[in-house]
Amino acid sequence: MASSIHDLARHLNISIGTVSRALNGRADVNADTRQRVLDAAKQLNYSPNQSGRSLRQGATHSIAFMLQPHPGDQQYGEPFFIPFLIGLQGRLAESGLDLIVVMGAPGDYQQERLRRVVETRRADAVVLAWTRREDERIDYLLEAGFPFATIGRSRSGGKAYSSLDLDFERAGADAVDRLVARGHRRIAAIRPALNLNFGYLFLDGYRKALKRHGIEVDPALIADGFINEAGGYQVTPRVMLAKDRPTAIIFNNDVMALGGCKALAEMGIRPGHDIAVTVIVDTPLCRYFSPALTAFRPALEPMGQRLAEMLLASIPAFAGPEGPRIIREVWPLELVARDSD
Amino acid sequence: MASSIHDLARHLNISIGTVSRALNGRADVNADTRQRVLDAAKQLNYSPNQSGRSLRQGATHSIAFMLQPHPGDQQYGEPFFIPFLIGLQGRLAESGLDLIVVMGAPGDYQQERLRRVVETRRADAVVLAWTRREDERIDYLLEAGFPFATIGRSRSGGKAYSSLDLDFERAGADAVDRLVARGHRRIAAIRPALNLNFGYLFLDGYRKALKRHGIEVDPALIADGFINEAGGYQVTPRVMLAKDRPTAIIFNNDVMALGGCKALAEMGIRPGHDIAVTVIVDTPLCRYFSPALTAFRPALEPMGQRLAEMLLASIPAFAGPEGPRIIREVWPLELVARDSD
DNA sequence: TGTGTTCTCGTAAACGTTTACGGAAAAACG
DNA sequence: CGTTTTTCCGTAAACGTTTACGAGAACACA
Known part of the structure; x- marks a missing residue:
């Protein structure tokens, strides 16, 4: 059903190497050939196999969001994050990244789940929320050298990581x-x-x-x-x-x-x-x-979009040629006057 | 850093085939050998590379949830789904599956995003919500033969698919x-x-x-x-x-x-x-x-767990030996009497 | 002892990509 | 026309798994 790069190559009578280069926009391929490859790709409804790419490149093309329900709130969760997720996922999707969400039980500090995500390399970077004053998750990620960004800060003992917080x-x-x-x-x-x-x-x-x-x-x-x-x-x-x-x-x-x-x-x-x-x-x-x-x-959806950009900048494979960058931002909150004061 | 199956094989002086079989609990491996492999895996902090597995098995080990914000509601999203997601993700994680969430813009019917998920085979199954009376997404998935389950039904013209709905x-x-x-x-x-x-x-x-x-x-x-x-x-x-x-x-x-x-x-x-x-x-x-x-x-979190089970049953690679099953359930809603009536 | 069966394991191919390397053809240059 | 450079492409290896196949050893049975 799903056509592979081999199908394209066979169909065009060229080698898979050329097909791959054409698809990836590399310079050493004839403009004419490239066009034929692109046409064939469209015609044969080709789309690259993510597992293959990931395996070869060592990147999963996905971001893990460690979502933690309100501690103690059994009944309902955290509506706060939904618009944030919308912004985040939307921006990530533009760059071809998936958003995978990982949840802990309410109150669980999810150190264990985080460790699993990192060790199995299921994501190229993670997002942390509900940051604490001293946050062992941050220490762990820094030590592991794993790309991440936080929504919220922790007490910054001179530690360098990307964060987006509210003022x-x-x-x-x-x-x-x-x-x-x-x-x-x-x-x-x-x-x-x-x-x-x-x-x-x-x-x-x-x-x-x-x-x-x-x-x-x-x-x-x-x-x-x-x-x-x-x-x-x-x-x-x-x-x-x-x-x-x-x-x-x-x-x-x-x-x-x-x-x-x-x-x-x-x-x-x-x-x-x-x-x-x-x-x-x-x-x-x-x-x-x-x-x-x-x-x-807070401006949740824009924050989500911005955090996506910060994540992209933190991953070596996606950051620009100057390599990963650390971005720290603090966004304002806007007063909404209502009836209670 | 991350150790592979080759590292284990080298460390134990056996072949990678045997290591893989031992890890996967196949019968044709000596009990003693298996134990040594498991010990070494723990010691070397081994965890399997998902891309490699996916590529070989043709399964991504992840489920896509098509989350759609309330149409027209710009400000905040849909708190309804959070506890549902908690149940869903928790149960999926038990079976080693990731949950990836895909969002559309509010009001967007996300046919396009769905198509992309299916064609790039980024997930082994998808979850649909906000089902409509006549739902083209369902028709599409049925025609594509792609495993899925819905939360909510559509008008069932004799179509067979797994669904979990409220009464x-x-x-x-x-x-x-x-x-x-x-x-x-x-x-x-x-x-x-x-x-x-x-x-x-x-x-x-x-x-x-x-x-x-x-x-x-x-x-x-x-x-x-x-x-x-x-x-x-x-x-x-x-x-x-x-x-x-x-x-x-x-x-x-x-x-x-x-x-x-x-x-x-x-x-x-x-x-x-x-x-x-x-x-x-x-x-x-x-x-x-x-x-x-x-x-x-509704009992959202249990519904999420149940839907996870329905999804697992719908994926050939995870369903039991009898193959994929279709499950349709309708769950009750519980009255919560308050002050407005 | 000979034959068949069962255990256990190694070999190697395959999944779909990307990419380093090298070579043939074409172009440029003198 | 000979030499050098450039353009373009094919070959093949590699990523980390799983698994079909087959082979050797051990065992059972007559």
Whole structure:
């Protein structure tokens, strides 16, 4: 059914070497011959066998995305990544690369799965998400010399790898600025407890902005919770019971915010009326929640496309003649003002 | 770095044929030799090169999932599939298969991408979602003789292929039964306009249940809309303006329900008080919307696992000795009663 | 002991590519 | 016309597997 390079060669009465060179656009083939090969390829519906190419070239032409469900969230996964995947896969496809997704069980840190992907060389590069402050996956990949890029950073101890992150520090500061401008001075911050790196960045921005406004940072207004609805539900009352009650809360995760709002509702406190609620990293849940939550939104699909380019640049076989490059970028989040603050 | 079967052979002073047979658990190898090979494999950190295997066996050891974003929904994609993917990938991984995801642009019918996957033989089987009443993708795959399984059915003109679907007909009927039991007799139904097959199944169940209760089916209470928020928003007023106003609406899609609720709110009609709202196919959005929407929930992760098994059964190289089997299953949806009805 | 059977293993071909190498023909040059 | 260069193409090896085939050794049986 599928025609091979041999079929083309036989059909045209030339050697497979010439066919291959013609197909790959090499210089040492007559323009006329090349055209005949291309015509025949179209006519015979030829498309190259990936296994053959991979075997010969030592490249798989695919990228592995290590997708990790929200730890603790059994019911539903992470809608965040879908538009990101769309951008990523689309751009990769343009360069003839496949996207293979590898998932871990929720909460699993997938070191093992990662090791398997690397050792069996099933992909030419991998994508890591949910980067932590100290991330052993990154150390492993660096040591193995395996190409990769992360969405999110880890604490960079001078380690060089490609990463694309959101500016959580800036978003945290912007959120504070906005709330202060609206008259708030007691502003709480709730972030995920695992040492996910973005939680630290967020808190840095939050603290700096408060200081800039001459507001003292009150540890009683800062809390860490498990990164799911229960976590937000559990930890929100803690900051609300501070001596001097906060008039605003910034949640560093959408689902935690929803849990927090549930707790607030049970305390008879209405977001948008009795308290201002801001979420960092917008998702559809923020939009449809009632009241609709003011949130900071990332440009997910463009980020996916950009990450694809970073990956391509990191793979020797696909990077330009100057060899693999390391690219680090931090993208802004855009405020989407809604009804909760 | 990566050791090959030749390294093992050299290390043990035996032939590569024997090594391969030992690794693959064939009978014609001495038990002692096999053990030595396995030990050496572990010691030398051997893992087979997938390209080599694929080339030789003519199988890629991967499954392609044709993931299609919600048509028209630019902002966010389809959270529905994530838990499904988790189940699917997990089960596939157990059998040594990779999951590669292929996306189309929103609204794109991805016939072209599908053709490319099939012709380049990048996967051993594909998964189709969002099946339509008449689905040319299915016809194409059947004609090409390419293994596949669908999530959802199409109108089965006696065509034989593996499919795993939800019992939308039953859910539609159950929704009506529940509403009738709560005193409703004017019940509207809103479903997606594209000829997605589940919309027809749903409406069948809806109609049959009404008739069973001796309630006349009023065409003015049935409407099709574009499968996104705008679609629900646009079409809901239409049924609300029927001569005899409905007291309940069943939405056949979560996002359409949200758009519909927005329209209702603007008309001053409160779900859960002034009207009963039921959604078929629960998502996180239903849970967090206010009021929380009563909905019918699928067992997504088990469905993913099951579909993996169906795929394995459909691939000659992986099916048992009796050859590929066709499996068709319809799974129930579970009612999750919340506050909207 | 002779014959047939069973175990175990080595040999080599094959899967579909890419590419280094070399050579024949054509072109350029004096 | 002879020599050098260029253009173009064929040959063959290589990537890492799997597997059909056959052969030698061990064993069973009469």
